[in-house]
Amino acid sequence: MKRFSFSIFVIVVTTFILSMCGVALAHFQVIKPQDNIVEQKEDATIEIKLLFTHPFEQKPMNMKKPEEFGVVVRGQKTDLLNTLKSYEAAPKATAWKTLYSIKRPGDHIFYVSPAPYWEEAEEKYIIHYTKTVVNAFGMEDAWDKPVGLRAEVIPLTRPYGLWAGNVFQGKVIVDGKPAAGADVEVEYYNTDSKVKAPKEPYITQVIKTDERGVFTYAIPWAGWWGFAALTDAPETMKSPSGQDAPIEIGALIWVYAEKAEM
Template identity: 30%
Template sequence: MKPAEVTHFTMVFPGEDMSVKPEDFIATEVGETKEIIIAWGHPYEHVLFDCPENLQVHVRKPDGTTLELTPTETTIQGHKAYKVSYTVDQKGDSLIYVRLVAPEHGLIDYTKTFIHCGLEQWKGWDADVGQEVEVIPYTRPYGMEEGFVFSGKALYNGQELSNATVEVEKYHQKERAEEIVSEAEEKYPYDPPMMYTRVTKTNSDGDFSYTLDEPGIWYVGATKEVEVGYPRRGVFQLPILEEFPTSSESGSSTTGQLAGVSSTLVYSAIGVAIIALIIAIVAVRKK
């Protein structure tokens, strides 16, 4: 079986459209309804294709119960996509997971993401939902800033998936994608896609880690090659926040601290000079 076209990903966006942002993965209160878009394509280059029809969508709630969601067909940027609706009814982390079969691309794709709800209700994000190939995060997938390391374990039928290829790719909005793809093609003409899809591997225990160095939506997927049938890939999709506090804020704070130190030194010097002057005047009068 030939390797899958690995740059295709199942994109699961809880923000109603393709202009997804990290805040879309947060439900501010119980009872909030999320309209989730499911699209198929290349996240980095923002190239979409018609989404395959063979897909299943489920959610694992924070208490461990599961619910099947019924996708309905829609159109995104001229291509077939799907959408589902989910109302958050518990605090904690609801895991949305999708199974998609793409015969024309030679791949069975298992994608998982989350919706978080509740102050310090950090439960459920590392649950095993029973996908054939699945990424179990070691790192909580929210509250992560650019430059943080995402680590996890890849499983195949519940067992460690060792020595497997792990693809890491960032999603871009259409305008930005066109700009950076053009730049990559100009700067790295010998192999532009090496800049699109980053690659690492799992170790003998199925563990891996990778630094996600930019804010935005990221895909981390481990692939199991099989002797018969399509390769299977398990993907975890997560948002990465901008640096906090930002460099400008840190810089302002540092500048303020330095200014305070400088002022203290100036006043100290003036004080020493005044004392020296007084001592000199007294000495002259004694003479």
């Protein structure tokens, strides 16, 4: 009987430790175009993927169909929600993708407002308003223009044509106001898990916005990088059990940095 009780104790403790490790993983809404600079008009169709995941560990979660997905070109919004097709990013982890044909020169700001995600381990909802900018045919006209999302990163550095080692700056706006002192989590989209973190704090970099809502980060190597500015919503939502639950509001932007070929 004692042996049985000890076994249950070990299982409970192990489960608790694993659940705490899961909490440590940072959640990121991803909007990842096939390329963020399109130069050839003859073949200007790109694939865009939407995932909710831990980008460094490459551990996707199940993502419901977004509430809003579209693109802004020359100040005009186009709804692309019905173009999305679901696919399996991992077992029991639905993600979404679409093909978009670029027809006009200029900055294309793709954005997504996801459905609220219930995070059981943290007992809260997560809503990450996310965008990325694709430049088409050499016209730079709107990369620093807001989409009008509830929470949004306004780039102060052009978010394409970046070299590894460049500094990226952004301004975080939440409910129309600069978000001062907000945590900004930064992660590398670790394709094929090629980069190994020596210790856990290396996985998610953390910086803070200043009094103007501005953050600064030097991109260390090439690839896709996500910046997630996190704040708490003033309102709550009902949890699956019917309790009032907090909401994490995220303002995210994804940028790509290129390796210099010498």
